Amino acid sequence: MMTTLSTVPLAHPLRNRSFLMLLGFRIQIVLAYQIIAVVVGWHIYELTHDALALGLIGLAEVIPYFFCALFAGHAVDHYSRQLFGVFAGLLVSLNALGLLVIAQSQSTSSWWIYAAIASGGVARAFIGPTYGSLFALLLPRVQYARAAGAGSSVFQFSAVLGPALGGALVAWSGMSTAYAVSAILAMSSAITLFLLRVEAQPAVSSLPIFGSIAEGLRFVFGNQILLGAQALDMFAVLFGGAVAMLPAYIHDIFHYGPQALGLLRSAPAAGSIVMGIILARHPLNKQAGGWLLAAVAGFGLCIMAFSLNTYFWFAVILLVMSGMCDGVSVVMRSTIMQLSTPDAMRGRVASINGIFIGSSNELGAFESGLAARLMGLVPSVLFGGMMTLAVVAATARFAPKLRKLDMQKLY
Numbered sequence: 001m002m003t004t005l006s007t008v009p010l011a012h013p014l015r016n017r018s019f020l021m022l023l024g025f026r027i028q029i030v031l032a033y034q035i036i037a038v039v040v041g042w043h044i045y046e047l048t049h050d051a052l053a054l055g056l057i058g059l060a061e062v063i064p065y066f067f068c069a070l071f072a073g074h075a076v077d078h079y080s081r082q083l084f085g086v087f088a089g090l091l092v093s094l095n096a097l098g099l100l101v102i103a104q105s106q107s108t109s110s111w112w113i114y115a116a117i118a119s120g121g122v123a124r125a126f127i128g129p130t131y132g133s134l135f136a137l138l139l140p141r142v143q144y145a146r147a148a149g150a151g152s153s154v155f156q157f158s159a160v161l162g163p164a165l166g167g168a169l170v171a172w173s174g175m176s177t178a179y180a181v182s183a184i185l186a187m188s189s190a191i192t193l194f195l196l197r198v199e200a201q202p203a204v205s206s207l208p209i210f211g212s213i214a215e216g217l218r219f220v221f222g223n224q225i226l227l228g229a230q231a232l233d234m235f236a237v238l239f240g241g242a243v244a245m246l247p248a249y250i251h252d253i254f255h256y257g258p259q260a261l262g263l264l265r266s267a268p269a270a271g272s273i274v275m276g277i278i279l280a281r282h283p284l285n286k287q288a289g290g291w292l293l294a295a296v297a298g299f300g301l302c303i304m305a306f307s308l309n310t311y312f313w314f315a316v317i318l319l320v321m322s323g324m325c326d327g328v329s330v331v332m333r334s335t336i337m338q339l340s341t342p343d344a345m346r347g348r349v350a351s352i353n354g355i356f357i358g359s360s361n362e363l364g365a366f367e368s369g370l371a372a373r374l375m376g377l378v379p380s381v382l383f384g385g386m387m388t389l390a391v392v393a394a395t396a397r398f399a400p401k402l403r404k405l406d407m408q409k410l411y
Contacts, residue, residue: 271325
């Protein structure tokens with residue numbers, strides 16, 4: 001019997017066993033590399049007691065990630081949407097085991113640790129294209145919006161739980177135990193994905209690898225709705241991210257201890273989880289473009305209010321609200337990407353999206369630090385919120401198709 005638009009939405013994507021397995025892969029792999037990220041920071045600082053050494057952790061991961069991302073998207077599109085995800089899980093597991101050996105050897109050299117981090121960057125390049133490609137194969141199009149909300153909640157939950165779990169494991173059992181748990185989680189993610197049954201496989205293309213990558217880039221940059229959504233999210237995070245400045249706010253403005261820093265850092269993710277759950281039940285379809293622009297504007301206003309606030313608990317509320325606004329952006333960007341992308345190009349488009357979003361976090365932290373050095377702490381964060389509003393205005397002006405988007409027209 002033919003499936004219709006009226007009957008499909010009644011079946012929630014969380015009733016799809018294959019999609020649940022894909023979410024299982026995602027939560028395990030994100031937990032694994034989030035634990036590694038926290039423990040590696042502790043490990044490096046114990047060895048060096050140097051803040052610059054901590055900054056090099058992100059650089060060691062981002063450089064191989066950027067170098068591999070477009071090639072990973074090509075590989076997922078042309079060879080296997082599943083096995084490269086299995087490879088990523090195995091590589092993260094080996095990465096954790098290598099760090100475990102380094103920790104137990106009590107080596108005082110940090111270079112082996114940076115090498116292990118770099119291999120994690122290679123693995124991360126394959127995770128996004130794998131998830132994005134399989135997402136579309138396992139679900140009917142009319143369930144994409146709800147499934148994107150569920151996927152966002154799973155990711156944010158893992159992003160909150162992973163660092164907390166990593167810190168607790170180091171405190172209670174030591175770095176070796178934390179690395180071992182991460183290795184087990186990554187291995188389990190690879191097994192989960194390997195057991196997933198996927199019928200459709202990529203078609204082999206006659207295009208050479210660089211021609212294939214160029215095809216993906218032309219598609220993204222030629223699609224005003226898709227490019228506008230990705231650029232809006234990237235620049236909003238680039239200018240409006242206050243997370244990098246939270247330690248300074250805790251020390252200089254709120255005068256609290258490190259435990260308060262953990263609460264502030266988790267507040268935006270908590271808001272994103274709540275919004276992901278809401279959008280999984282009540283997706284935004286009509287006037288979707290207007291809602292997206294309003295949400296990013298709301299994010300900028302929350303950051304501006306946060307910059308001027310001197311009350312800790314009000315700051316927590318503002319960051320939760322900023323996370324809810326950001327959650328709308330994340331879910332809608334993911335839904336737009338899934339609905340706008342041809343099946344044959346999902347890996348490449350997901351990898352380009354990863355470069356947009358991955359770069360915004362690291363560059364946003366750099367922009368925040370540089371602006372704080374030049375302007376001062378509070379003016380820099382206020383400036384970032386104002387720039388986010390300017391980005392929204394520019395997007396509304398130069399991407400009218402995104403502004404007028406009705407998501408139902410993409411189904």
